[in-house]
Amino acid sequence: MNRPVVTVDGNEAAAHVAHRLSEVVAIYPITPASPMGELADAWSSTGKPNVWGDVPTVIAMQSEAGAAGTLHGALQSGALTTTFTASQGLLLMLPNMFKIAGELTAGVIHVAARTVATHALSIFGDHGDVMAARTTGFAMLASATVQEAQDLAVVAHAATLEARVPFLHFFDGFRTSHEVAKIERLTDDDLLAMVDATAIAAHRGRALDPEHPVLRGTAQNPDVFFQAREACNPFYDAVPGIVTRVMERLETLVGRRYRLFEYRGHPEAERVIVIMGSAVGAVEEAVDVLVGRGEKVGVVTVRLYRPFSAEAFLGALPRSARVVAVLDRTKEPGASGEPLLQDVATVLVGAAADGWPLPRVIGGRYGLSSKEFTPAMAKAVFDESARERPRPRFTVGIVDDVTGLSLDVDPGFRAEPPGVVGALFFGLGSDGTVGANKNTVKIMGEHTPQYVQGYFVYDSKKSGSTTVSHLRFSPVPIRSTYLVDQAAFIGCHQFGLLSTTDVLSRAGDGATLLINTPYGEGTWERIPVEVQQQIIDRHMRVFGIDANAVAKAAGLGGRVNTVLQTCFFALSGLLPPDQAIAAVKDSIRKTYSRRGEAVLTRNYQAVDESTRALFEIPVSEKPSGAVRMRPPVAAGAPEFVRTVTGEIISGRGDLLPVSAMPVDGTFPTDTARWEKRSIAEEIPVWDPDICIDCGRCALVCPHAAIRIAYVDESALAAAPAGFPHRATVGKDFPGKRLVIQVAPDDCTGCTVCADVCPARSKELVKHKALDMMPKDPILEQERERFAFFLDLPPIDRRQVAVATLKGSQALQPLFEFSGACSGCGETPYLKLLTQLFGDRLVVANATGCSSIYGGNLPTTPWTVDGAGRGPAWSNSLFEDNAEFGLGLRLGADARRNAAGRAVRDLRDVVGAELVEGLVGADQATETGIFDQRARVAAARERLEAAGTPQAAATLPLLDALIHKSVWIVGGDGWAYDIGFGGLDHVLAAGRDVNILVLDTEVYSNTGGQASKATPRGAVAKFAASGKATGKKDLGMIAMAYGNVYVAQIAMGANMTQTVKALAEAESYPGPSLVIAYSPCIAHGFDLGKMMGHQKDAAASGFWPLYRYDPRLAASEDHPFTLDSRPPSMPFKEFAATEARFAMLAGSDPDRSEELLKAAQEDIDERRRYYEQLAGLERGLPGEEVSV
């Protein structure tokens, strides 16, 4: 049969099978498994049926726990059901997995295996999650390639029905889930042939049905539970046989052979590696080379990990093996060995009792969090195995200079088969490089007999992020599951990357380098001399093109993808020129045709112009020019930042040894300022003559790159020439000079400040007090000015009306220069929070965007003031953030109580008056805090002077007497969905915590999936046809408690109300909830205009502003204040300005009309309700009821 050959990633390969063989799919987003759920949802929303002709029901749940519960229920109802997950998501499914397996229920969970958060979160791949599930009773099937991700998916779906044991099918996160490769797609006929109709009927026959009722899920006592637990044994015993038969069925059908365990290598191998997952490919390559050299080595690949068939394992392992090295992609601290090692050892010891020659069994960890695993590392393991006394436990792929476990790796060993062409492309996320390379892989995969592989590496920034694409083209199947090393082609799609990134470290000898350059013939002199030297040493040819100019002329802005893709084909010679051009155009048509002809036309034009603009750059014999590579961190950085952070920034993090790392995941704050990314092309320039000193620019800046200072004239004496300043306007800072300064290397050029600036020139209306100007001509001048600005004396917080717009912006932000998206709607709120309370702030941060731009290495935006004080920040998990924050509050209170008791006990030493102040002083104001710190300092002095053991024991407690402002921060996915139960409980607990919900109305961090905060009518992933239901009114739910401070804010709609609400929330001595409207890329508009959108959101009634302050109830006032005026524009008008709504109006106008009408009714109804509430007096819980 002629099966379609497709170029897809592992997620799509598995999801295709899962969707075609399911009736119900319960989903929840989690990296790197999200695309499987997204695809299933997208397919069902367009009516794509399963193999039986029914469209599977895809339901997005509030958490993975919810998805697992739904999976369990649907399976019990007899439906063929599946789900997708990873990491913590799989952990949340564990309770249900025990149940599903215990009830012998046929079902499949597909897992893109990912690291479980320990000392740090990591989105990348290892087996930490699936190994945590190995006791659930699920069978576990491991895929090692994209093709296998499809093939073993169907094996799992078919085998589970016959075995009645549920299956966990997994493949390595990112390495397989996101690798794009050419595979042969299974047809519907194949899928139907694989699944046993009788087994399906039996599954359905076990459904809970009142027509033949049964009871399942009983509670059992000591008398029978044990026996009942053992009753399932025959089913598990049968699984290996069933899986083998299903694999044989697949082999008969498609010719690809899989077995439970597979051996490759010397038939009489003495050293054998046992491994599962994507690293198999690297080991096989090493084995092939070593066997070719006459070494007796081999590898056993594990496919069915649970149930672990001793018989099948021994059938695969050569009896000649003297050393068996078992490699685990996980860590089980404190265990005698990692899980796979333990299984193998157990089997071999058992076999030895029956006469099998017992080899030495050693075990090693590799590849945690997608750490590279190469054939050289596999060879290192074989080398270790060859030693007389190999280390019983080891690691490979890192340098462990602490416990000495790591193996030495020969960097020169390569095992890639001949004929493979590797290509590397360095670009920015915004330039379309990755998209173009995915298309290139598809073109080669689908237009030629070549095998292809595409793997893409992203950095952790959401703005100005760098991408590296690793592409392979090969006449033989590609097993190289590691990054391209000796590239024959390097594309540097952004000239600036030559100065910041070592783009040639993986270039092969004689490689071609293509540079996107604006410098034409002068390009060579602009290339850093270090890079020139590499070019010369490696005998490279260099070509240039001004891709930006070509793209711009074609009307494509900064999207240089098609231009450079065309040049790649022209230079690489992978396809004949005409065929390449036709193929590129065809791929453009496939990718963009739905978006309109104009998009196609302009891209075609860019393709046609590309090769004309390509030129060769002559390589000189010696380096010339004055450009050098930029250091990764600014001069003067602290040692840790220089030696650790800087190495990570420069891409050399892999080389850092174990000793460089903190042992417990604790890192210093105050690091983002050393990472000068300088990504803006334009930055704001201040005109003091027309500035009205309103403070808005600094308030709205998402990156804290616009700063305000009020200083005495004398402080400006040593200012650089032309340093701008002006007299203040208004009465807030009499006698001071106003300074507004941009941080030129930290600004992302988002334009929000310039957009919001209200001060216009009378003579030339388009000129504002802040205009965006090209950065390069003024960079040095602004650097000098910003350096001077940072040394200006800070204002005394006690002299500032902190809770006002202007006052708050006079204060130092302690959240700066984050890697959030340019124009992020969330970060202005966090920055404001740090201006208001930063020196006493404790933050519990839910996993999501804010935990990534807040805490993803290399740097953090959380910083400190001149006294070294600043926010203390932690991220626990996604689902538990409210509870985690409550714990932080309780802990701080407990420390404070202990401190109070301790100083009271030491009254004689500390002094009665001071003790009274320490335990009872009012700390509600800046002055109160200042005075308390003075008391603590005085007490410390006296205790130190006393020198008694009791005094010494009290010293560490003293800081606890200073007020701590606990803020629980997270997005709507956390607050409305996965963490809602905990959030609700924390609100009900009545403790003094403040909750800030950064409401983007979608799961932003995982790419825009709908949450219960998504408004009606908006298009989002998981709601591709527009969300049919309305947004949950979280504020009203919280308000129902009566004793919770609640506010809904939108900075752009009312800045004063925003500042006021945060200050009120903090001052309220109970739980506070502030819901902050946060525009996001997923809203689909130019974020530079986000403040105007916020204004319109409020003006249309879509986002009403209000504050509910229970304190006002006590004073018999109206506690609910509706801060928004009645709507002054129809919702439809607002909706038309954002793609999330407008796209539906294009794709399905009738449904859009219907949903927008319903959304307007929601708005009208809510307004009526809020207006009624605004007129209500209400008491507090516990108050006397009056009749």
Next chain:
Amino acid sequence: MKPSLETGYLGMHLRNPFVVSASPLGRDLDRLVLLEAAGAAAVVLPSLFEEQIEHDSFQVHAALEHGTESFAEALSYFPEMTAYNTGPQRYLTLIRQARDSLRIPVIASLNGASPGGWTGYARKMQDAGAHALELNVYFVAADIEETSEQVERRYLDIVEEVRRAITIPLAVKVAPFFSATANMARRIVDAGADGLVLFNRFYQPDIDLENLVVMPDLQLSTPVELRLPLRWIAILHGRVRASLAATTGIHDHLGALKLLLVGADVTMMASALLLHGPGRIKSSVAGLTSWMREHEYASVEQLKGSMSWRGAPNPSAFERANYMETLASYEIQQ
């Protein structure tokens, strides 16, 4: 005897001279059916703006691309949909539906900006079943280097190109801002137009004094505005080999009558219908009928052009001297 209101336009036979002009009214099929029931003799669908289509395409494209493939956890932010309908598809569907639902002729309207766009869309409209095409040519000649000759050449090139692309009747809707309007009208006809629609009304800039921004918008016409087409239809009637449609300022049968008298084949309404609803066509048809009966006209064909430049007793009044007399009479009235 009831007078005959029948007229011919672009070679099509119409039951009366009242045609619905290109306006938002035509977006909705139900409303088109009501307009037909009220007596409209033909409908011009709202203009398809090529620039708008391009703008929409790129808006969608930009929204779909922004932030993609930058960050490992969020490789995109929107679901890929099966259709975005940024192209002319919705418009073509409207043509098809209108054609299927109405018995009166359906005239498609195209407002384009580029050579490729004009011809491509025009052919698609013809294929979708439009009985005729109204080509709406307008651009602001803001380029200080571009001569009037070059501007006129652009018009003619566009007309020629579209003429080559389609076989259905072609009307060209122009603005009155030519140095030699009469000559230009003839050249447009020579370039292939079957009819002229006089004149276009456009967005005009205004200033928002509160926010100090330019706010272009479109005001509804007033009856006094019909005098501009009145003059030029009077001048052109019988002197160009093309149908003449009057549009702008026609709010009732009286306005329509004046334009028919100077030579219009049809009169087009938009503002009056937006202000008063479809019933305005019914009352205009009735008003025209009774006026003709009272004044003993047997048919529209009979009165058409009877007061044109060629037929009026005082044709010079259509020319420049006209201004002086009007002003003088105004003073006397005061």
